[in-house]
Amino acid sequence: MDTTTLRVLPCGDAALLVEAAGLDDVLALHAALEADRPGGVVDLVPAARTLLLRFDPVRTDAAALERAVREAEPVAVSRSGGELLEIPVVYDGPDLADVAHHTGLSERDVIAEHTACEWTVAFGGFAPGFGYLAGGSPRLEVPRRSESRTRVPTGSVALAGTYSGVYPRSSPGGWQLIGHTDLVTWDVDRDPPALLRPGVRVRFVAADSGETEGERPRRTAGGDA
Amino acid sequence: MTDLDVLAPGPLATVQDLGRPGNAGIGVGLSGAADGGSLRLANRLVGNDEDAACVEVTFGGFAARARTPLTVAVTGAPCPVTVDGRGAAPDSVLRVPAGAEIRLGTPARGLRSYLAVRGGLTVPAVLGSRSTDLLSGLGPQLLREGDVLPVGPAPARFPVIDGAPGRAIADSEAPLRVVPGPRDDWFTSRALATLLTEPYTVTSECDRVGARLDGPELARAGVGELPSEGMVPGALQVPPSGKPTLFLADHPVTGGYPVIAVVVTSDVDAAAQLRPGMRVRFVRDRTANRATSRPGAARPSPHLPATSNSGRSS
Numbered sequence: 001m002d003t004t005t006l007r008v009l010p011c012g013d014a015a016l017l018v019e020a021a022g023l024d025d026v027l028a029l030h031a032a033l034e035a036d037r038p039g040g041v042v043d044l045v046p047a048a049r050t051l052l053l054r055f056d057p058v059r060t061d062a063a064a065l066e067r068a069v070r071e072a073e074p075v076a077v078s079r080s081g082g083e084l085l086e087i088p089v090v091y092d093g094p095d096l097a098d099v100a101h102h103t104g105l106s107e108r109d110v111i112a113e114h115t116a117c118e119w120t121v122a123f124g125g126f127a128p129g130f131g132y133l134a135g136g137s138p139r140l141e142v143p144r145r146s147e148s149r150t151r152v153p154t155g156s157v158a159l160a161g162t163y164s165g166v167y168p169r170s171s172p173g174g175w176q177l178i179g180h181t182d183l184v185t186w187d188v189d190r191d192p193p194a195l196l197r198p199g200v201r202v203r204f205v206a207a208d209s210g211e212t213e214g215e216r217p218r219r220t221a222g223g224d225a
Numbered sequence: 226m227t228d229l230d231v232l233a234p235g236p237l238a239t240v241q242d243l244g245r246p247g248n249a250g251i252g253v254g255l256s257g258a259a260d261g262g263s264l265r266l267a268n269r270l271v272g273n274d275e276d277a278a279c280v281e282v283t284f285g286g287f288a289a290r291a292r293t294p295l296t297v298a299v300t301g302a303p304c305p306v307t308v309d310g311r312g313a314a315p316d317s318v319l320r321v322p323a324g325a326e327i328r329l330g331t332p333a334r335g336l337r338s339y340l341a342v343r344g345g346l347t348v349p350a351v352l353g354s355r356s357t358d359l360l361s362g363l364g365p366q367l368l369r370e371g372d373v374l375p376v377g378p379a380p381a382r383f384p385v386i387d388g389a390p391g392r393a394i395a396d397s398e399a400p401l402r403v404v405p406g407p408r409d410d411w412f413t414s415r416a417l418a419t420l421l422t423e424p425y426t427v428t429s430e431c432d433r434v435g436a437r438l439d440g441p442e443l444a445r446a447g448v449g450e451l452p453s454e455g456m457v458p459g460a461l462q463v464p465p466s467g468k469p470t471l472f473l474a475d476h477p478v479t480g481g482y483p484v485i486a487v488v489v490t491s492d493v494d495a496a497a498q499l500r501p502g503m504r505v506r507f508v509r510d511r512t513a514n515r516a517t518s519r520p521g522a523a524r525p526s527p528h529l530p531a532t533s534n535s536g537r538s539s
Contacts, residue, residue, distance in 0.1 A: 009407035012487030013510065015457045017407040045249040045455030047479050052455025054246075057490060124252035125453060125479030128361045131252075168252075169362075188351050188363065194251040 001025045001074045008066045011052065016065055018051045023122055023134055026051050028074035038068040046123040046198070048132070048161075082120065082199040087166065088207035089114075089157050093177035095145065099159060102142045102176075110178065111206055113137040119164055119202040124194070129168030129186025131196030136164055148174035155180045157204070164204075166196065181207075228292045229342060231372040232326065235286025238368040239433075240346055241339075241474075243276040245354035245363075249455065249478050256358035259433050259474040259497035260337050263301035266391055267341030270298035270318050272384045277345030277377075278355035280368065282338045285331040289340075291321045295376065296343035296384065300391050302335030302498055317388030335394035335498035343384075344377040359433045360475040394498050398424070401492045402510035403461065408451065408483035412463070416443040420461070420485060420507050425469070429501045433475040435462075436499060442467030443485055453479040459488030459496065461507075473497050 006029070007019040020026045030046045033053070037044075040060030045052035053065055091111045100107045114136070121131035144160045149172060152158070156167040158175035167173060168186035185195045196202070231238075241264060244257025258264035258281055265275040280287065285304045299306050299315045306313045309325040315338075321327050329338055348355050348365050357364040368374075409417050425440035443463050455478065456462070461469040462482045469485065473496065488496055489510050499505060 010404050010487075011407045011484070012404050012457055012459055013489045013491075015455075015487075017454065042246050043249050043255075045478065047454045048452035050452075050454040052249075052457070054455075054457060124250050125455075126252060126477075128253045128363060129251060192251075193352065196251075198250045 001028055003029070003070045003072055003074065006069060008069060010062065013062075014057050015052055015054045016062055016069070018053065018069055019049060020051070021049075023048055024076065025074065027077040027122060029069070029072060031077050032072040032074045033069070036072075038065055041065070045125070047125060048123075077199075082201045084118075084201045084203065085195055087157070087181050087183050087202055087204050089179040089181050089204045090207050090209045091157075091179040092209060093157065093179045095158075095176035096178045098145075099140070099142050099176050099178055103139055105139065110140065113140050114159075114164065114178065115204045115206055119204075121196045121198050121200045121202065122163075123198055124196075126165075127168055127171055128188075129194040129196060130165055131185075131194070131198070131200070133164040133196070133202055134162065136162065138162065140164070142176050144174040145176060148172055152177065153180065155182060155185075157181055168194075168196075227295070227344065227376040229295065229346075229374040229376060230290045230292065231368050231370060231374065232288040232290055233286060233370055234368040234372075235282055235284060235288075235329070237283035238287050239281050239283075239357040239359075240278050240348055240365045240368070240374070241281040241356045242278040242354055244356050244474065245352045245358075248352055252361075252478055253352060253363065254358060254361060254476060254478045255458070256354065256356040256361075256364065256433075256475050258337075258339065258356075260301050260339070260494040261474075262392060262494040263337070264339045264341070266316070266389060267298045267300040267339040268345075270300070270316070270384060270386070270389060271296050271341050271343040272380050272382045273341060273343060273345050274380065277341065278348065279342070279346065280340040280374070282329050282340060284336055285329050285338065287338075287340065288326055288328040289374070290326050291323060293323050295321045296379075297321055297327060298341045299329060299338055300341070301338040302332035302394060303391070304332035304338050305330035314388060316391045318384045318386070334396040336500050337497055342374075342376050344379045347375045347377040356474075358475050360477060392494065395495065395503075398504040398506060399495055399499060400506045400508050401496055402489045403459075403486040403507045404489060404510050405486045406484075407487075409485050411445055411447070411449075411451070411483040412485055413444045413446050416445075417485060419443060420469070421509055424504045424506050427499045427501050427503045427505060431499070431501050433473055435470045435472040435476055436496070438469050438471060438505070440468065443469060445483070451481055451483050453481040456480045456484070457487060459490065459493040460484045461486050461488070471496055471499075 119133035122134040152173035
């Protein structure tokens with residue numbers, strides 16, 4: 001990546017928003033700045049096409065940080081080194097048929113594609129413990145639902161754009177739900193609280209619904225479990 | 226045991242410190258006192274570290290009883306304070322005898338007052354902070370009648386002054402300085418001019434996450450969807466309605482609507498004191514350091530639909 005092509009945008013007086021060509025460039029820049037964090041930077045927030053640098057305006061300024069960004073030497077982030085997490089999924093999501101329709105695949109093939117590839121947590125952001133999983137099958141690219149649900153149950157496994165994700169707790173949401181897992185992906189009393197941290201690799205494994213029924217007795221009652 | 230018994234929380238009272246920075250990667254926002262300057266002042270007055278946990282009282286109505294003699298201070302929105310029924314001054318060091326009640330009345334101006342107790346509130350921390358994050362649900366529960374707030378050991382240093390004037394809090398119209406961007410180019414040039422000249426009104430949809438504003442619509446220059454990107458306190462995010470939302474302490478870590486301008490750090494505290502119905506004017510900040518480079522090369526056009534519409538919210 002050529003850092004001179006990055007767009008560096010003002011974001012108030014205590015942050016800069018750096019826009020890159022795509023996710024790989026964002027992650028490469030993030031890794032470089034995380035490894036050698038410029039003085040005064042208090043948080044780095046990677047997203048699909050941008051990296052937000054929040055800084056302490058007493059300790060540094062936008063011009064110095066823009067220089068640091070331009071002088072950074074981003075290295076392509078390996079997507080093979082992270083911890084591997086297997087997530088058992090019952091593919092019974094209410095949007096599975098819609099996803100099949102959007103992608104032109106059969107429901108069985110949607111499941112096959114989702115379980116065949118290795119995903120990597122690229123970044124977080126929507127809710128505590130929610131990781132945006134990238135690197136999956138390009139055949140699974142789907143739009144968000146035209147209307148968001150007011151309540152998506154905990155553990156829902158979903159697709160939107162080129163990403164997949166697991167809802168860490170019940171919340172509103174607009175992604176296409178293809179299944180659910182009983183794996184607790186977020187628990188503040190656990191260290192670390194989030195299973196889906198940036199860099200973690202994920203493989204989804206199709207599980208038999210019969211196996212998990214006993215573990216989630218009141219799912220239909222709401223899904224706050 | 227040094228404790229504070231909550232007798233009445235008022236409309237909304239939470240425990241806050243300076244939040245949990247550095248957790249954006251796992252989707253955890255900063256949170257912390259909405260008016261951080263007032264929390265710091267309250268802590269300095271009682272000799273605490275600036276980041277000790279306090280009670281953030283929204284629109285007064287809070288009452289508590291000290292089990293042991295306590296040293297406290299009330300800052301932020303100026304409200305009538307009584308200690309065992311006797312009037313006490315805000316922004317000053319107050320001694321509360323054992324068994325005495327401290328009460329915060331309705332503030333004359335502003336929205337949020339801070340009650341610091343010497344020693345700090347030592348409710349359990351979550352991810353390094355005792356702040357309640359109303360968006361993510363992290364941290365202590367909202368305070369209720371009957372809650373017992375443990376107080377930590379007194380710090381080694383003593384209060385050095387009896388009082389310190391707090392920041393003036395506006396009562397009708399507040400000017401807030403902004404830096405345009407990062408996504409001002411998603412809007413018509415007239416939209417930014419409108420934002421910087423026309424008054425906006427704080428609606429009743431106003432909480433620790435942010436304040437929805439009413440006023441002239443800010444029109445986008447084109448169509449398209451922005452992939453979610455990192456947000457900051459003070460961001461003026463503009464949903465398709467064209468009416469901006471001003472983000473405060475519990476704002477989402479990322480958001481998918483373009484931010485036309487951002488209120489400067491030193492004015493975000495004032496923004497947290499805006500009441501529903503108040504008018505606010507945005508003025509261009511002339512002092513902030515700005516990143517201005519916008520090379521045209523290798524940049525996606527902001528007005529083309531993104532390659533996917535993922536990640537706007539999930």
